[in-house]
Amino acid sequence: MRSFSRRSFIKLTGVTAAAVAAAAGTRSLLDSSAADALAAGRSVLAAPALDEKWVRTTCALCPSGCGLEVRVVDGRAVKVEGSAIHPVNQGVCCLRAQASLEMLYSPERIERPRVRNGSKTDEAAPEATWREVSWDEALALVAGKLSELRNAGQEHTVAFLHSDTRGSMRATIERFMTAYGSPNAISMDSAGEQAARTAMFLSQGINGYPVYDLNNASYAMAFGGNLLESSRHVIAALAAMAFMRRGRPQRGKFVAVHPRLSLTGVKADEWVPIRPGTYAALALGMANVIINSSLYDAQFVRDYTFGFEDFTDAQGVEHMGFKRLVLEHYPLEKVEFITGVPAADIARLAGEFATNRPAVAIMPLEPDGLDLRAALAVHALNALVGSIDVKGGVLVQRFPDLAPWPDDPLPASTSGAASTFPYQPRVDAVDARPFEPPSPEALAARLASNDPYPVNALFLYNANPVYESPADGKMAEALLKIPFVVSFASTPDESAAHADVILPASTFLEIWGDDFVEGVGYPGASIRRPVVDLVHDTRNPGDVLLALAAALGGVAAQALPFADYKALCEHRLSAIDTDWAKFDENGVWSEMVYFNAQPGSKAWSNVVGRERLNAPKDGRFDFFSREMLAVMDGSQDAAAVDLACLPGFDAPAEGLTTPEYPFMLVTQGLITQPRAWWGIVPTLQESYGLQSNMKWNTWVEISPSAAAPLGLADHDRVWVESPLGRVQATVRLYKGMWPNAIYLPPGQGHRTGVSWGRGSAAPLVVGENVNRLLASQGVTRVRVYKI
Amino acid sequence: MRRGFLVGLVLIIALALVLVASQPTGALPEYSEQTGEPCAGCHISPSGGGLRTPRGQAWVGSGRPGVVPNLTDSLVLLGVRLTVDEADFVAPSDGVRTPPEAPVAPSEPAVIPAQAEELRSWLRMYAGN
Numbered sequence: 001m002r003s004f005s006r007r008s009f010i011k012l013t014g015v016t017a018a019a020v021a022a023a024a025g026t027r028s029l030l031d032s033s034a035a036d037a038l039a040a041g042r043s044v045l046a047a048p049a050l051d052e053k054w055v056r057t058t059c060a061l062c063p064s065g066c067g068l069e070v071r072v073v074d075g076r077a078v079k080v081e082g083s084a085i086h087p088v089n090q091g092v093c094c095l096r097a098q099a100s101l102e103m104l105y106s107p108e109r110i111e112r113p114r115v116r117n118g119s120k121t122d123e124a125a126p127e128a129t130w131r132e133v134s135w136d137e138a139l140a141l142v143a144g145k146l147s148e149l150r151n152a153g154q155e156h157t158v159a160f161l162h163s164d165t166r167g168s169m170r171a172t173i174e175r176f177m178t179a180y181g182s183p184n185a186i187s188m189d190s191a192g193e194q195a196a197r198t199a200m201f202l203s204q205g206i207n208g209y210p211v212y213d214l215n216n217a218s219y220a221m222a223f224g225g226n227l228l229e230s231s232r233h234v235i236a237a238l239a240a241m242a243f244m245r246r247g248r249p250q251r252g253k254f255v256a257v258h259p260r261l262s263l264t265g266v267k268a269d270e271w272v273p274i275r276p277g278t279y280a281a282l283a284l285g286m287a288n289v290i291i292n293s294s295l296y297d298a299q300f301v302r303d304y305t306f307g308f309e310d311f312t313d314a315q316g317v318e319h320m321g322f323k324r325l326v327l328e329h330y331p332l333e334k335v336e337f338i339t340g341v342p343a344a345d346i347a348r349l350a351g352e353f354a355t356n357r358p359a360v361a362i363m364p365l366e367p368d369g370l371d372l373r374a375a376l377a378v379h380a381l382n383a384l385v386g387s388i389d390v391k392g393g394v395l396v397q398r399f400p401d402l403a404p405w406p407d408d409p410l411p412a413s414t415s416g417a418a419s420t421f422p423y424q425p426r427v428d429a430v431d432a433r434p435f436e437p438p439s440p441e442a443l444a445a446r447l448a449s450n451d452p453y454p455v456n457a458l459f460l461y462n463a464n465p466v467y468e469s470p471a472d473g474k475m476a477e478a479l480l481k482i483p484f485v486v487s488f489a490s491t492p493d494e495s496a497a498h499a500d501v502i503l504p505a506s507t508f509l510e511i512w513g514d515d516f517v518e519g520v521g522y523p524g525a526s527i528r529r530p531v532v533d534l535v536h537d538t539r540n541p542g543d544v545l546l547a548l549a550a551a552l553g554g555v556a557a558q559a560l561p562f563a564d565y566k567a568l569c570e571h572r573l574s575a576i577d578t579d580w581a582k583f584d585e586n587g588v589w590s591e592m593v594y595f596n597a598q599p600g601s602k603a604w605s606n607v608v609g610r611e612r613l614n615a616p617k618d619g620r621f622d623f624f625s626r627e628m629l630a631v632m633d634g635s636q637d638a639a640a641v642d643l644a645c646l647p648g649f650d651a652p653a654e655g656l657t658t659p660e661y662p663f664m665l666v667t668q669g670l671i672t673q674p675r676a677w678w679g680i681v682p683t684l685q686e687s688y689g690l691q692s693n694m695k696w697n698t699w700v701e702i703s704p705s706a707a708a709p710l711g712l713a714d715h716d717r718v719w720v721e722s723p724l725g726r727v728q729a730t731v732r733l734y735k736g737m738w739p740n741a742i743y744l745p746p747g748q749g750h751r752t753g754v755s756w757g758r759g760s761a762a763p764l765v766v767g768e769n770v771n772r773l774l775a776s777q778g779v780t781r782v783r784v785y786k787i
Numbered sequence: 788m789r790r791g792f793l794v795g796l797v798l799i800i801a802l803a804l805v806l807v808a809s810q811p812t813g814a815l816p817e818y819s820e821q822t823g824e825p826c827a828g829c830h831i832s833p834s835g836g837g838l839r840t841p842r843g844q845a846w847v848g849s850g851r852p853g854v855v856p857n858l859t860d861s862l863v864l865l866g867v868r869l870t871v872d873e874a875d876f877v878a879p880s881d882g883v884r885t886p887p888e889a890p891v892a893p894s895e896p897a898v899i900p901a902q903a904e905e906l907r908s909w910l911r912m913y914a915g916n
Contacts, residue, residue, distance in 0.1 A: 063916060065916065084839075084844060084847035084848050085844050085845070085847070085848035085865060087844075090838060090839055090844060091847065164916075165916060166916050167916060170916065207913045208913055208914075208915060209915070215831075215838070239837065239838055240838075242837055243831060243832060243837050243838050246832075246837075247830075247831065247832035247834070247836065247837040247838065248831075248832055248833075249833065302884075303884040304884070306887050311889065312889060313889050313890050313891060314889045314890065314891045315891070397915065399914040399915055400870075401870065402914075515916065516914075516915055516916050518915060518916060523870065576868075577868055577870065578866050578868045579863075579866050579868075582863075582864070582865075582866035583866050586848065586865065586866055588866075589866045589867075589868075590865075590867065591867060591868070591869050591870065591871075592841055592862070592865065592867045593867075593869065595871055595873060595876040596876065597875075597876045598876060598877055598878035599878060600878035600879065600884065601875060601876050601877050601878040601879075602874075602875040602876075603871070603875040603876045604878070615890070616887070616888060616890075618887060618888070620887055626890045629890055630890075630891075
């Protein structure tokens with residue numbers, strides 16, 4: 001090691017002191033010069049003053065709906081920050097919102113309406129060619145087609161497929177379709193989240209997403225999902241998690257249960273590795289311990305739940321209750337065998353959960369085909385410890401009261417079966433199991449086979465079913481069969497490639513709209529407004545629907561009599577009793593306080609049973625779902641009925657893995673990809689695989705113990721193959737992976753047809769589309785082998 | 788030796804410039820000193836940082852003035868209006884729960900497609916986003 005002499009030390013010290021003094025003097029000089037210049041009314045800078053402003057708006061890149069402040073300089077948005085006065089994010093701004101300017105100014109954006117040249121079924125020209133048209137021409141074309149179908153009595157053959165919507169957009173779509181005469185407004189929201197919502201309905205009688213009060217919980221246990229990266233209320237969860245574990249005098253404990261040590265698991269106090277798809281068994285095993293040990297909230301269970309004990313129905317038929325179910329069917333040894341979680345750990349977790357109240361169990365988020373039953377089992381834990389609408393428990397999100405639609409020409413129900421038109425069945429996979437979320441795969445099969453009738457026109461909004469479907473060829477085939485497909489894509493995507501007309505949507509930074517505060521429990525609404533002028537000749541899809549309704553005339557025009565979507569939102573929000581000048585200035589209104597309803601209070605009926613259709617609204621949480629019982633096929637025997645109405649773990653008949661496909665596929669969202677496709681976003685791509693250090697490619701996480709017998713080393717290129725297809729990936733050996741499961745990241749492998757990102761000369765495809773492998777029912781089994 | 792000295796010199800000068808030129812950070816004690824409020828005046832956590840109280844949100848939202856507005860003014864600044872009656876959330880003290888009714892189990896196939904679709908349509912539509 002080189003010596004450092006006394007002389008050198010003295011020299012350096014002297015130079016440092018001189019540097020500090022010089023820097024301080026320079027700054028002082030600059031400050032005084034600036035002050036002098038300002039005092040004299042002169043500009044500090046030689047350049048002319050810039051036109052700078054900060055505009056408050058609302059993000060639309062995930063369901064958190066955070067408040068944003070965007071710095072706009074000379075008409076160009078240059079920086080995004082979180083709004084300090086939005087109750088959800090309170091000044092925080094996630095990576096997605098920071099990168100939203102790259103979406104706004106992306107070279108991938110579709111700049112004006114497009115109409116396909118020729119036929120999309122022309123085998124001689126498989127790649128679409130387009131001609132750009134004016135909005136007038138495009139809207140006339142679409143309105144003309146809708147009029148033609150309506151005049152032919154075929155209005156029900158028009159479908160509108162959408163995923164995430166914000167604010168009034170969901171109601172606008174439903175209303176447009178109902179007024180036009182079609183029952184086919186088809187929501188393709190996240191399947192995992194839909195399972196949690198359906199579980200809330202079947203057990204608690206609430207048609208809404210659960211809100212977990214982590215701020216006040218002493219103990220929180222997340223069953224699956226990547227709560228801190230890709231959950232519905234991710235920003236609220238991040239803030240609450242930090243507060244729960246570091247911000248208050250009495251620290252709470254957070255437990256993450258998942259086959260993969262995700263970012264959520266890394267941040268948790270304890271990670272519980274588990275065999276994929278077995279959350280229901282673990283939850284019921286914990287319930288077994290809690291009931292056996294009499295650690296449950298006996299008074300709440302007796303007075304405010306139904307189906308805990310065995311009961312006899314009105315016809316005298318005896319039914320099994322939840323207690324007997326878990327005591328007989330879910331002993332610890334069996335649950336250990338199913339889940340792979342040691343019995344001692346299950347007992348300890350159950351004890352911790354039941355004795356550290358308020359405790360909250362978080363339902364699974366990612367779709368694995370077994371999610372509804374798992375969500376019911378996990379939510380039953382919340383009822384066992386009385387964590388229904390208490391501080392630190394499961395809350396019910398309240399929404400603002402909205403103004404009724406003006407001069408309503410439609411029946412009160414907004415459902416598809418409007419009495420104005422003859423009843424027609426829907427084209428999505430509705431059958432005798434109404435509580436299962438629709439799957440893209442099932443929808444593709446029905447569209448391709450004209451079941452129950454041919455679809456003559458299809459709208460796609462925030463939906464890319466070709467990308468999202470397993471074995472994407474089926475959905476592509478289905479879209480090719482539909483004569484008229486209209487896409488609202490903002491950037492090219494796999495489904496828009498099969499469209500006949502593209503009506504490009506403006507980004508959320510260019511449009512007016514509204515948004516409902518979610519994830520905090522209390523009601524609130526925020527305003528989305530243009531922060532810059534339109535960058536391209538695009539439009540707000542809400543405005544497009546209003547223009548189409550006006551062009552169609554009749555009931556459609558009467559149902560949506562607004563000059564533009566801004567006027568529609570203003571009308572809907574006008575029922576909120578607030579200071580409108582303040583609302584406009586802040587960009588957000590909320591109540592800021594969540595009142596927990598005491599069991600038996602007047603408000604209790606709003607948190608348990610409010611939306612039941614066939615079950616009694618008696619303020620009782622259903623361990624045994626009376627709502628499910630009401631729609632059961634009476635031809636089944638009593639035992640089968642009981643098992644269908646109670647939570648449970650359904651083991652796949654063929655086992656979780658097979659010799660041919662020895663791994664189970666796990667995938668969970670990351671914070672680095674927006675929910676809907678917004679094109680390649682370089683900043684997000686540069687931070688894509690935070691844990692794996694993989695950015696512009698797909699990787700597969702595999703346990704070293706599983707990789708060794710296969711001769712796989714870190715960074716090997718492999719095929720990952722399921723019965724539906726195969727994708728390439730780079731091996732990352734990861735000890736935080738369940739031994740016979742592998743992880744693939746979602747959200748990659750889009751085909752845009754645009755040269756972009758890292759100076760690529762050819763159209764860039766980043767990584768692989770994991771959806772091509774996913775089974776729509778049950779676990780997805782895969783095998784891994786070297787390329 | 789000489790090369791090492793030069794590298795060290797450059798690093799130290801750079802560090803000195805950074806230290807001197809940097810603006811004051813958003814340190815919480817400084818805000819407390821500026822406003823005369825304890826950390827818990829603006830933050831839910833008594834030690835400061837993280838989630839803010841309505842007063843803290845209003846203070847930040849109004850540009851960090853010298854005084855933190857009181858709760859009433861904060862709620863006005865934030866446009867907060869309650870739409871609920873707090874009394875509705877309190878259970879009557881003499882509330883006695885009656886046992887649940889026995890549910891009616893279906894005696895024949897209860898689901899016809901139209902009913903299922905109606906239910907499904909209704910479930911898809913809800914008051915939120």
